[in-house]
Amino acid sequence: MNFNKGDNSTRFNFVAKSRHFFIFSIVITILGVLSLAIFGLNYGVDFKSGSSVDIVVTKDLSGKKAEIEKFIADSGLGAPATTIGADRITLRFDNVLSDVEEHKLKDGFAASFDKDASMEVYIVDVEIARELQFNALKAILIASLGIIIYVSIRFEWRFAIAAIVALLHDAFIVISLFSILRLEVNLPFIVAILTIIGYSINDTIVIFDRIRENMRFAKVKTAADLAKVVNDSVWQTLSRSINTVLTVVVTALCLFLFGGESIKLFALAILFGLASGAYSSIFIASPLWLLLKRGQKPKQGSKVSTTS
Structure with a gap:
């Protein structure tokens, strides 16, 4: 697939429509919070006695x-x-x-x-179940902290914040869907969440790396110039993002359809996470970085910087 051809004026403007995607994600998050507050999670035997x-x-x-x-x-x-x-x-x-x-x-x-x-x-027993819950939460927090440190060093803190918001969005969407659909949450589910986090950050970093490369050669003097860089970067990596997610979706779908009973929920969580990860990388992470970057005060006489 090649999405880089054609007149820029006829292409979909991700940045201009970002408010709609933010509102959509906020609504989904609120519904997820309500579901978790009312129904909670359907814990399997791994997390309860x-x-x-x-x-x-x-x-x-x-x-x-x-x-x-x-x-x-x-x-x-x-x-x-x-x-x-x-x-x-x-x-x-x-x-x-x-x-x-x-x-x-x-x-x-x-x-x-x-x-x-x-x-x-x-x-x-009860003690082991509590310990498993604590260790699962600790694993997710440690993974998130590691990502923040890596992205802050490799890119800048604005990229790190945008990336963490995107991957937490993905993890929460999957958790909310399991709560709404009353699907069982067990240890393979935690493995799926960590896998989703890894996939989401990888896809997001590809877009961020293109933004950083384009910023080196772009003459960014206004907010509109910055928005164009972000929009162009998303389009330039769009074919890669779609091809990657489709490849992994086929694999996860095969696991769900033909795998054993013990792996079906793991595969289903991966499918939910793939869809959410592709969505957040394209529609959430980059526009969020743009909002943070617009708040930066550029040095007088220079274009907008990409480092903090």
Whole structure:
């Protein structure tokens, strides 16, 4: 794809329309905050106490979900969240199963559905769940801090602020969607968030690097000149951004459609993050840097500087 051809006057002006994109992102953020305040997140067993039971079956039981749920209910084990694939069944219990309950589940399942099935039970207590939540949050904060330091040194602090706002926007969009859709949040979800942060900052840095290169040769005397540099830089990197996101989307979509049950939510989070990351890199990060740059007081007799 080549988006660099044609008269500049006929091209879409990202800078001129930036207010609309800012408003759209603010509305989405408010909806996300409301959803998190009202519904919260649907934490999986990784982040709350309980038992996770993975059953590898030797025959397809995907059409017997109702029977399996009735068997578990009749056994007095509660009502776990049940995910049934062609060769694997996952049960998420809010309570920690005792040894007696584990044996009861294993023996009953073998007798009723698949005598050759193998079963593994993972238990997470309250303290471990809290520690995992804390470590997940710490990992995201450390990653964000590292990005701020790197971008501030490599570019300037205005680029760093714009980049962090964009990647936090992406992470929050994915978290909000998981809250609204009541999708399970577990450790693979945290891995997906960190992956999204890495993708988002990479895409944003490519645009920022082009802005910096163009600023070296542009005669920037007015705010309009600065806006033109930003708009031209986005257009010059647009084909790269679109081609990159489409390539990764195909891979993530294949994981979602053909991957195992345990990886589907990870792939779905990546798909959400890819869309949000491409959007924020083009429509949020660069216009936000422009707003910050316009507030800079240039030295008298010189053009606008790109370093702080």
